Amino acid sequence: xxxxxxxxxxxxxxxxxxxxxxxxxxxxxxxxxxxxxxxxxxxxxxxxxxxxxxxxxxxxxxxxxxxxxxxxxxxxxxxxxxxxxxxxxxxxxxxxxxxxxxxxxxxxxxxxxxxxxxxxxxxxxxxxxxxxxxxxxxxxxxxxxxxxxxxxxxxxxxxxxxxxxxxxxxxxxxxxxxxxxxxxxxxxxxxxxxxxxxxxxxxxxxxxxxxxxxxxxxxxxxxxxxxxxxxxxxxxxxxxxxxxxxxxxxxxxxxxxxxxxxxxxxxxxxxxxxxxxxxxxxxxxxxxxxxxxxxx
Amino acid sequence: xxxxxxxxxxxxxxxxxxxxxxxxxxxxxxxxxxxxxxxxxxxxxxxxxxxxxxxxxxxxxxxxxxxxxxxxxxxxxxxxxxxxxxxxxxxxxxxxxxxxxxxxxxxxxxxxxxxxxxxxxxxxxxxxxxxxxxxxxxxxxxxxxxxxxxxxxxxxxxxxxxxxxxxxxxxxxxxxxxxxxxxxxxxxxxxxxxxxxxxxxxxxxxxxxxxxxxxxxxxxxxxxxxxxxxxxxxxxxxxxxxxxxxxxxxxxxxxxxxxxxxxxxxxxxxxxxxxxxxxxxxxxxxxxxxxxxxxxxxxxxxxxxxxxxxxxxxxxxxxxxxxxxxxxxxxxxxxxxxxxxxxxxxxxxxxxxxxxxxxxxxxxxxxxxxxxxxxxxxxxxxxxxxxxxxxxxxxxxxxxxxxxxxxxxxxxxxxxxxxxxxxxxxxxxxxxxxxxxxxxxxxxxxxxxxxxxxxxxxxxxxx
Numbered sequence: 001x002x003x004x005x006x007x008x009x010x011x012x013x014x015x016x017x018x019x020x021x022x023x024x025x026x027x028x029x030x031x032x033x034x035x036x037x038x039x040x041x042x043x044x045x046x047x048x049x050x051x052x053x054x055x056x057x058x059x060x061x062x063x064x065x066x067x068x069x070x071x072x073x074x075x076x077x078x079x080x081x082x083x084x085x086x087x088x089x090x091x092x093x094x095x096x097x098x099x100x101x102x103x104x105x106x107x108x109x110x111x112x113x114x115x116x117x118x119x120x121x122x123x124x125x126x127x128x129x130x131x132x133x134x135x136x137x138x139x140x141x142x143x144x145x146x147x148x149x150x151x152x153x154x155x156x157x158x159x160x161x162x163x164x165x166x167x168x169x170x171x172x173x174x175x176x177x178x179x180x181x182x183x184x185x186x187x188x189x190x191x192x193x194x195x196x197x198x199x200x201x202x203x204x205x206x207x208x209x210x211x212x213x214x215x216x217x218x219x220x221x222x223x224x225x226x227x228x229x230x231x232x233x234x235x236x237x238x239x240x241x242x243x244x245x246x247x248x249x250x251x252x253x254x255x256x257x258x259x260x261x262x263x264x265x266x267x268x269x270x271x272x273x274x275x276x277x278x279x280x281x282x283x284x285x286x287x288x289x290x291x292x293x294x295x296x
Numbered sequence: 297x298x299x300x301x302x303x304x305x306x307x308x309x310x311x312x313x314x315x316x317x318x319x320x321x322x323x324x325x326x327x328x329x330x331x332x333x334x335x336x337x338x339x340x341x342x343x344x345x346x347x348x349x350x351x352x353x354x355x356x357x358x359x360x361x362x363x364x365x366x367x368x369x370x371x372x373x374x375x376x377x378x379x380x381x382x383x384x385x386x387x388x389x390x391x392x393x394x395x396x397x398x399x400x401x402x403x404x405x406x407x408x409x410x411x412x413x414x415x416x417x418x419x420x421x422x423x424x425x426x427x428x429x430x431x432x433x434x435x436x437x438x439x440x441x442x443x444x445x446x447x448x449x450x451x452x453x454x455x456x457x458x459x460x461x462x463x464x465x466x467x468x469x470x471x472x473x474x475x476x477x478x479x480x481x482x483x484x485x486x487x488x489x490x491x492x493x494x495x496x497x498x499x500x501x502x503x504x505x506x507x508x509x510x511x512x513x514x515x516x517x518x519x520x521x522x523x524x525x526x527x528x529x530x531x532x533x534x535x536x537x538x539x540x541x542x543x544x545x546x547x548x549x550x551x552x553x554x555x556x557x558x559x560x561x562x563x564x565x566x567x568x569x570x571x572x573x574x575x576x577x578x579x580x581x582x583x584x585x586x587x588x589x590x591x592x593x594x595x596x597x598x599x600x601x602x603x604x605x606x607x608x609x610x611x612x613x614x615x616x617x618x619x620x621x622x623x624x625x626x627x628x629x630x631x632x633x634x635x636x637x638x639x640x641x642x643x644x645x646x647x648x649x650x651x652x653x654x655x656x657x658x659x660x661x662x663x664x665x666x667x668x669x670x671x672x673x674x675x676x677x678x679x680x681x682x683x684x685x686x687x688x689x690x691x692x693x694x695x696x697x698x699x700x701x702x703x704x705x706x707x708x709x710x711x712x713x714x715x716x717x718x719x720x721x722x723x724x725x726x727x728x729x730x731x732x733x734x735x736x737x738x739x740x741x742x743x744x745x746x747x748x749x750x751x752x753x754x755x756x757x758x759x
Contacts (some may be wrong), residue, residue: 015673023513032512037469043563043571044469069571084469086507135751211494224563224572227467228693229477230555234546241546243536246695260546263646267548 002085005058007078007101013144014115015074022057024087030123031093031218034059035226037084038076040171042076043069046223046245048119048195049088050148053200059085062118077281088207089226090249093123093193094216096129100130108134108192109181109213110156111204113196114141120195125155135189137177139196140244143168174200175207180222189213194253196243198265204257209254217253219244222263222267235261302405303333307412312626316597319481319566321423322623323387326409328366331416331727335363337401339407346410351743352450354378356410359448363413374420375414376428380453380497381446381742382423383489386415386474389739390617422492430500435459438527442510442696445473445529446551446738447729450745451495451718455529456500458753463525465508473533474730474738477562478554480591482598483620486561511695514724516703523651526759527752529718530711530727534735535693539686540583544640548574551649553584553592553687560595566667577601577683581651583637584687585609587737591622592685593629602631603624604679608669634658634669636677640684650680681735689735700725710734717751718744726751 006018022036030048035044051060064072076082095103108127112120117138127134136156140146141164153159160177162170170177174196181187191214194204201217208215222231226245233244236257240246298307308324309315315322325336338360346356355374362371376381391397391411399407437460441452444466452462470476485488498504510532519525537552539545544545556574559565564641564676576599580690581593585607593603605624607614610633614621625631634656641650655675658667692709704712704721711720711727728744730736 023508027513041570043562072571086467086469086506086509086513088512091507224555224558225468225477227695229535230558231539231552232555234539236546241539246536246693260646264546264548266646267575268573271575275571275573 001083003081004076004078006103007076007080009074010062011147013074014062014145014147015065016060016062017076018058018060019085019086020057020086021059024085025052025054025057026060026224028052028059028088029092029096029240031096031119031124032088032090033119033226033249034061034085034087035089035223036061036073036082036086038069038073040081041082042072042087043225044084044224045069045073046220046226048088048218048220050118050121051125062115065116067272068279071276071279084224087199089245093250094127095123096126100156104130104132104167107188108132109178109189109192110134110136111178111194111196111201112136112138112152113174113194114139114145115147115248116196116200117152120193121148121152122153123193124152128155129296133189135181135187136160137162137174137181139163139174139177141165173203175203178204178207178211181197191216193217198258198262201253201256204264205253205256215253216250217256218249219256219261219269220249221261236265243270298443299333299336301337301401303374304337304406305330305408307409307524312623312628316627319598321485322482325419326416328420328620331363331413332366332670334409334413338364339400341400342379345400346395346408349396349398351739352378352393352746354414357744359417360410360413361407363417368417368420369424369426370581371425371537371557375417379742380428380450380500381493382414383418383483383493384446384698385739385742386413386418386738387484387489388479390737392618394548394739419489426495427499431457431459433459434461434501437461438463438525439527439529439752439756440465440519440523441531442470442516443467443473443531443533443729443731444471444494444504445475445533445655445729445741445746447533447731447741447748448473448529449494450470450742451529451531451728451749452502453497453500454746454749456497456502456750458749460752460756462501463505465510465514466506467532469506471506474516477558478588478591479738480557480561480595481708482594483591509695511699516696516700518724519688520724523731527724527726527757529745529748529752530725531695531719531729531741532616532693532696532731533741534730535554535692536691537686538688538691540637540688542637542639544642544648545686547640547642547648548684549577550640550684550686551575552579553582553588553685554683556592556688557595560599566595567749574599575683579681580604580683580685581606581637581679581681582685583607584689585614585616586687586689587616587620589687590616590624590629592687594624594627595683596683597627597629601683604632605629606632606635606637606651606653606679608634610634610658611664611667636671637684641678648682648684651684652676653677672688681693683742692731692734696731708734714751715744717754719751719755726755
């Protein structure tokens with residue numbers, strides 16, 4: 001069992017948890033992910049690592065409620081435990097294994113969208129830990145959905161925050177900020193790392209391709225085992241079919257077939273919808289009444 | 297009981313129509329009376345050919361003699377000298393090409409049903425509370441085994457019996473490897489059979505740590521340098537599923553057999569009370585002709601689909617066990633033989649709508665000795681489908697080989713290991729099973745696990 005030492009609701013439907021997983025905390029690097037399984041009947045849920053502490057053996061995860069399994073996960077409290085917690089999985093970010101002197105000469109731009117801020121954070125923290133100031137763009141739909149802002153501010157070089165509705169700092173999409181920085185302000189970047197919703201990564205890549213900035217994205221396709229065995233996470237990168245779990249999750253964003261990847265993410269939508277209904281029904285039965293709330 | 301010595305005692309099975317709708321075990325096995333009648337057909341040959349046909353050399357006539365005598369625990373003891381997983385082997389070994397294929401009875405009539413007798417002994421002994429004998433004390437030497445499939449469990453069991461302190465590291469959340477994620481419940485019951493045999497291995501003193509992905513959570517070098525293991529056996533199994541490389545293969549509704557079976561077997565997607573979803577399909581094609589293809593086809597059938605096996609050679613070349621092909625046919629799986637897919641047809645939303653295929657004929661034998669299938673020109677046709685399952689085998693997983701300095705792989709990326717003792721190119725590291733040979737059978741993995749245990753014992757005894 002893997003004990004949860006902290007569980008927080010950090011924004012609408014977004015949760016942060018600290019989990020005791022010493023083997024993973026000892027060996028994980030930025031860019032990697034874990035798989036969590038709540039209990040015997042639970043799914044294997046791939047989640048990005050938001051932070052790790054080698055001394056205390058704690059892994060921090062951040063997740064958004066998108067279906068029945070993540071809903072059930074959000075009910076867990078400090079003191080509860082995951083039945084299974086597996087990792088680290090996938091390949092570490094390229095800069096971890098690249099020659100540090102070369103990495104230090106590069107100018108990095110990180111683009112974090114929504115809950116994608118979680119996997120970007122350990123990368124920027126790694127940069128700061130190695131004396132590199134990286135520019136970071138954080139985007140969210142609205143102010144209330146912005147997460148880890150203070151944490152990111154503490155490790156980023158320049159931090160640019162934008163909201164789709166203009167409720168906080170800049171107004172607009174992350175792509176507007178990239179354009180502003182590169183085109184208007186004339187900033188130069190050698191590498192862009194963009195992590196967020198698939199549609200955001202697609203549009204960031206269309207823009208950076210035009211601007212000539214090599215871009216790395218992190219994909220979160222459907223997975224079962226996460227060790228290369230099932231092939232559910234296959235994704236077309238250039239002319240090749242890659243498995244996100246063992247070849248990724250990070251790929252050259254200019255080569256990823258996003259349209260196919262987005263279609264593949266829809267594969268279990270019907271089943272997920274049904275499962276969510278069943279879960280809500282079960283929960284409303286537990287609470288009594290029809291679930292419409294009229295009895296409360 | 298009347299016995300025609302030329303004919304084997306038939307084994308009771310669930311009716312095909314009934315079993316095609318459930319996940320209960322197909323074969324019901326012998327009872328004591330049937331087992332003793334079948335055991336009576338064994339000639340107890342002095343120079344027993346069946347033992348030579350068995351990869352782990354079980355003393356077959358000796359255990360069958362114990363069955364004749366009604367001493368089932370005695371029979372279990374005889375088997376336990378050579379096999380830690382008899383209830384599993386009795387169910388999944390290709391006996392027709394091994395022990396039973398060599399049986400003298402088979403020259404004139406049916407060979408003795410050795411597999412069914414082994415299964416009877418294992419099941420009955422387990423129900424009687426049989427526990428294999430553990431050593432009284434350990435020798436203090438630690439060995440790590442990577443993977444808890446048939447190779448790993450066998451290697452661990454043998455080493456524990458020799459007095460070693462063995463820890464198995466398993467990447468998934470359940471021990472058992474292919475026995476749990478791959479082979480379906482209706483062929484190999486998980487709680488009643490697999491878990492019980494794993495419990496028996498644990499009773500020999502073997503520790504199992506799940507959720508450890510060696511190569512990621514920890515490396516082999518760390519196991520040896522930091523965690524005090526004197527030797528390591530790699531039984532990490534087969535790897536990444538192969539696809540055909542035809543257009544449309546990444547469409548929604550195309551699965552590897554590994555994914556389809558893992559969702560259903562390991563994650564129990566067929567059960568309402570488990571969370572993992574599966575797209576059952578209404579009309580399913582399974583591409584391939586091996587045991588995994590049969591397992592996937594019969595699983596899809598039980599989930600309510602019309603199922604076709606699409607295989608490019610003829611029935612004679614099907615690599616699956618004869619019993620599996622027979623069972624699949626009985627249950628209503630359609631065999632589209634001498635047929636090869638060329639393209640998967642996909643709709644606007646990215647879902648499978650069908651498969652374009654060509655008819656094949658058999659030409660001259662190829663390097664494998666099997667007649668090579670050749671396309672019949674102009675034979676293109678379409679199969680209407682909503683699900684395609686690719687059961688084409690696997691290629692090795694690089695997780696361990698790429699993170700272990702000095703561990704060499706061959707041109708197929710399989711770990712290089714000596715067949716006799718599992719010795720790899722790295723000192724103290726042994727390997728066996730699918731990680732070395734590529735996808736093969738449970739019993740061959742067990743044979744490699746045994747060889748690895750022998751190799752490790754020799755290595756550590758000489759230190």
